[in-house]
Amino acid sequence: MSTELLVDFKQFWSRLSADIRSAQESVFVQTFAFEGDAVGQQLSAALLSSPAPDKRILADSFTRVVLSDRFRYSPANLFDRELRREARATAEMFREIKRAGVEIKFTNAYGGTPRRLLSRNHKKLIVIDNTTAYFGGINFSEHNAAWHDMMLRTADADAVAFLREDFLSTWIGRDQIARGEFDGLELFTLDGRTNRAVFQRVLDLIDAARQTIFVESPYITFPFYERLREAARRGVDVKVVTPExxxxxxxxxxxxxxxxxxxxxxxxxQGGMSHLKAMLIDDEFLIVGSSNFDYLSYRLYQEVVGVITAPRVIAQFRERVMLPDLARSIVGNCDASAVDKSLLSFQTRLLDAALTILT
Structure with a gap:
């Protein structure tokens, strides 16, 4: 199987920048956040120096209103000089790459309905020529690059074609739901409207777990927690790693x-923010991609999700992610009052009901 794990930004960028430099036909980049700081400028410079004639960037409209995890238009941030400086630098970066021939589009414009406010294109996807593709969780901004995270690189020709088709579909404004089966890799693209049908595959894998489930995610919520809870109750060893x-x-x-x-x-x-999202079930199924295993991914976000069964890749994940991250973690203090538990149940039911009605 021609898929490899790239852990953290440094390793990812080393591989990606070389691929961009050697591109001959096209470089397609899709990201959730793209900011005019050192990391964003690094990507821009690589694209400008690439000999590929067809260079495109898709970024979610989130990146136009949130910079460095701060909402630009909140009263507290309106007059923040550093944030305004970064906003100007980001706008200038967009203008510069456009002038140089890099096409850029923004997905999911904000609107006045709950769906148009909440639905985001959360994919992190790069396709180079017709030979190489990346997908996972890393964005192009300094604070994201400092986080613990992971991308996957594949040179499987059919998988690359599948992901390229998804990029081009998004480029013309058409979110698609699709599934592809490749050598040791099952890929799903989610359209933000019919996600639940795709995520049923993940929930079924959790329900079928016999021995172990390892999950790492910063934002995991229901309905995934409910299935993990049931797995733990039937004797499966369920471990969840999330950043303190x-x-x-x-x-x-x-x-x-x-x-x-x-x-x-x-x-x-411990030791900083982990933005990495992955789920390993019985050492047989490794679920990766852009999804945080949270409710918004389950209902509203466009995502790329992969299910890996290749033993070599799973062994790499255990050695380079799971075991080191468990070693860097401490046992969580899980004391909670009956009120807190009841409140969480009420909040999740209320959110589910509200979004079902409104979206």
Missing amino acids: QNNWSYFAKYARVESARSQIDLRLY
Whole structure:
């Protein structure tokens, strides 16, 4: 199987920048966040120096209103000089690459309905020529590049063609749901409207687990926690790794409360933010991609999800991600009051009902 794990930005960028430099036909980049800081400028410079004639960037409209994890238009940030400087640098970067012939489009423009506010294109996808593709969780901004994360690189010709087709479909404004089966790799693209049917594959794998489930994600929520809870109750060893220093503190508390009402073994990743998302079931199925295993991915986001069965890649994941990350983690304190547990149940039911009605 011609798929490899690239752990953290440095390793990812070393591989990607070489591929961009050697591209002869096309470089297609899709990202959730693309900011005019050192990392964004690094990507821009690589694209400008690439000999490929067809260079395109897709970025979600999120990156036009949120920079460095801060909403540009909140009262507290409106007059923040550093944030305004970064916004100007980002706008100038966009203008510069456009002038140089790099096409750029923004997906999922914000609108006045709940769906248009919440639905984001969360994919991180790169396709180079017709030979190489990347997918996973890394964005192009300094703070994202500093986080622990992972991308996957594949040179499987059919898998590359599948991901290229998805990029081109998004480029013309058509979100698609699709499935492709390749050598040791099953790929899904999610359209943000019929995601639940695709995620049933993931939930079925959790339900069928016999011995172990390892999950790493910063933002995991229901309905995935519910299935993990049931797996733990039937004797499966379920371990969840999530960062103690979460950039969205609500999710760290969510993980503690959820684990307190189940038999899930919660581990808190130490030493910074982990944005990595992966699920390994019985050492046989490795689920990867852009999904955080959260409710918004389940219902509203466009995503790329892969299910890997290749033993070599799974062994790499265990050696380079799972075991080191468990070693960097501490056992979570999962004490939670009955009120906290009941409140979490109420919040999840309310959110599910509200989004079902509104979207």
